[in-house]
Amino acid sequence: MLHAGGDDGVPIREVAEMTAGSRERKSLMFKTWADWRRRTWLVAAGVILGALLAATPALSASVPSRPAATGEPVARTANGMVRGLAKGAVDEFLGIPYAAPPVGALRWRPPHPTASWPGVRDAARFASDCAQSAGPFGQASSSEDCLYLNVYTPSHRQAASRSPVMVWIHGGGLHSGAGDIYDPTALVEDGVTVVTINYRLGALGFLAHPALADAHGQSGDYGLIDQQAALRWVQRNISGFGADPHNVTIFGESAGGLSVLAQLASPQARGLFQRAIVESGSYNLTQSTVAAAEASGKAFAVKAGCVDQTAACLRHLPVSTILADQAGQYLPNINTDLLPQSLETAFATGHFNRVPIINGTNHDEWRLFVASSELAGQRVTAANYQAMISSTLGVPAAQASDIAAKYPLTAYASPSLALSAVGTDAVFACPALTIDQSASRSVPTFAYEFNDQNAPENFFPPVSFPYGAPHASELQYLLDLPKAPFPGALSARQQQLAAVMKTYWTNVAERGLPTSPGTPFWPPFDSRTQQLQSLIPPTPHVETGFANSHKCPFWAALQGGAA
Numbered sequence: 001m002l003h004a005g006g007d008d009g010v011p012i013r014e015v016a017e018m019t020a021g022s023r024e025r026k027s028l029m030f031k032t033w034a035d036w037r038r039r040t041w042l043v044a045a046g047v048i049l050g051a052l053l054a055a056t057p058a059l060s061a062s063v064p065s066r067p068a069a070t071g072e073p074v075a076r077t078a079n080g081m082v083r084g085l086a087k088g089a090v091d092e093f094l095g096i097p098y099a100a101p102p103v104g105a106l107r108w109r110p111p112h113p114t115a116s117w118p119g120v121r122d123a124a125r126f127a128s129d130c131a132q133s134a135g136p137f138g139q140a141s142s143s144e145d146c147l148y149l150n151v152y153t154p155s156h157r158q159a160a161s162r163s164p165v166m167v168w169i170h171g172g173g174l175h176s177g178a179g180d181i182y183d184p185t186a187l188v189e190d191g192v193t194v195v196t197i198n199y200r201l202g203a204l205g206f207l208a209h210p211a212l213a214d215a216h217g218q219s220g221d222y223g224l225i226d227q228q229a230a231l232r233w234v235q236r237n238i239s240g241f242g243a244d245p246h247n248v249t250i251f252g253e254s255a256g257g258l259s260v261l262a263q264l265a266s267p268q269a270r271g272l273f274q275r276a277i278v279e280s281g282s283y284n285l286t287q288s289t290v291a292a293a294e295a296s297g298k299a300f301a302v303k304a305g306c307v308d309q310t311a312a313c314l315r316h317l318p319v320s321t322i323l324a325d326q327a328g329q330y331l332p333n334i335n336t337d338l339l340p341q342s343l344e345t346a347f348a349t350g351h352f353n354r355v356p357i358i359n360g361t362n363h364d365e366w367r368l369f370v371a372s373s374e375l376a377g378q379r380v381t382a383a384n385y386q387a388m389i390s391s392t393l394g395v396p397a398a399q400a401s402d403i404a405a406k407y408p409l410t411a412y413a414s415p416s417l418a419l420s421a422v423g424t425d426a427v428f429a430c431p432a433l434t435i436d437q438s439a440s441r442s443v444p445t446f447a448y449e450f451n452d453q454n455a456p457e458n459f460f461p462p463v464s465f466p467y468g469a470p471h472a473s474e475l476q477y478l479l480d481l482p483k484a485p486f487p488g489a490l491s492a493r494q495q496q497l498a499a500v501m502k503t504y505w506t507n508v509a510e511r512g513l514p515t516s517p518g519t520p521f522w523p524p525f526d527s528r529t530q531q532l533q534s535l536i537p538p539t540p541h542v543e544t545g546f547a548n549s550h551k552c553p554f555w556a557a558l559q560g561g562a563a
Helices: 012-018 023-036 042-054 202-206 222-241 255-265 290-304 311-315 319-325 343-349 367-375 385-393 397-406 415-439 492-511 552-562
Strands: 074-077 080-083 085-087 090-097 120-122 148-154 163-169 193-197 243-253 275-279 357-362 445-450 532-535 541-543
Touching: 074 222, 148 222, 163 222, 163 255, 163 492, 193 222, 202 222, 202 319, 222 243, 222 255, 243 255, 243 492, 255 275, 255 343, 275 492, 290 311, 290 319, 343 415, 357 415, 357 492, 367 415, 385 397, 385 415, 397 552, 415 445, 415 552, 492 532
Parallel strands: 080 120, 163 193, 163 243, 243 275, 275 357, 357 445, 445 532
Antiparallel strands: 074 080, 085 090, 090 148, 148 193, 532 541
8 A cells, every 4th residue: 555654644744733733723633533543553653754754865944045136035956056036925936947858869758857057047937838739728839848847935934944835736638738827826825835847748748659668668657757756856955945845735737636646646656745636637537558558659650750650750750740740638548667557446446645635626617628619619509419428428329318318408508508517527526526435445535516606717708608617717716827818806705715725725735634723614525424515605615415416326327337
């Protein structure tokens, strides 16, 4: 079993906090953690792990200095000094390399160490985004020199104190996005250090091909390996920014949430983080075998002009050719060292890195994708409803007919909303429930459903139906989106919800529990009661009807029948 902390999944920091602090906090923690405190040898495990953590190489704890000549913060990394920007309560260090540029002979290889630099490196501007086509979730880029991260840390802190770390893994379908389109200032003002990262995308990040295989016969998943390289950078360097390398939370949305699940399931990520937050990331729980992924890679090679199927040809392809020919989805594939089994299997069997988890989904996830199709000219109608179900879920016509009967058009205001309900339940909601049920058997798991029916839509213009609480709509409640195509303002009630959500997220980063005095209690998920936190303005509350409202018993039976 993989874990960080005791075998019951309790991080060692929580053991200390259970025996210290106010009476109110101890009372709250006892209620929430009772099931994980029963084995007394956890304390002994904590002593052992504490000694191991103390031996981990890292920079000495410090806070960024401010030379009088510039007034800008300067911090030390293992590769040299960096000078950032002072922005009120937050110090920003932008465009710091965490690996060598993966270009030329390093394309489609695990990331190599970055070179050191003399003097003080400027860290006042973002580096290049990883190569991608333009879209609502990312800017066009042709750069492969993109393995950089950004550090945002509180500007005023006691020299002896170290803030918790939150590492943000961006979404974008693993083919678009970048760390610089998210501004975590509001989280940092709550006392955490936030790191946003870039990682290789699309074919450059996830192409599997036999010519690229390592000594173990594995290829693909380079973007996931990049993420781990960034997390190792945090372990080595974040002390120089006044933060705690032994209190790291990874969090991400959509493809970033899927990446968080992959890191939870990866033996190679063990010990790199102590908490995990998954936002709308449970949409792909069954990964391809490396053989299937490499078959797709061979087809890509032919399309791109590498009929000889050689690594030399692939590594000489222009970036423009790769972007033009990377049709279809690129997803993680099973990889013996990195991802030994599918995510669903890893969580079902308990073979994952055992840390406290927040896992959630949005009430109307699939409306964003139906809107995208409508904006592209493919509108859902009564006539094509069943065909759209078939193409959306990749199921035969007979099964699409059964699904349409369960989601009849008469039950919805429009065919678009009917298809949205199908996609939401099948692709996001019920797989998220599967993760909740599996993970909660091993670790403290806190499940949520974001359900603000009036959330501003930041990424697409209006369509023929209301967006409700679609995919990615929770982002604006946690992070600022300075590059969003359609920025929107939160109402007073929505701002109240946003404040509670930020507190939940930073509480988890601090101590593994979302609830604190002054916030609505968020109970851990239990398969018997299936309590989730409904994130609805102005005040979240507990719900228990998630499985039935999203017809999860139907989807479980359908999946069982298909198997």
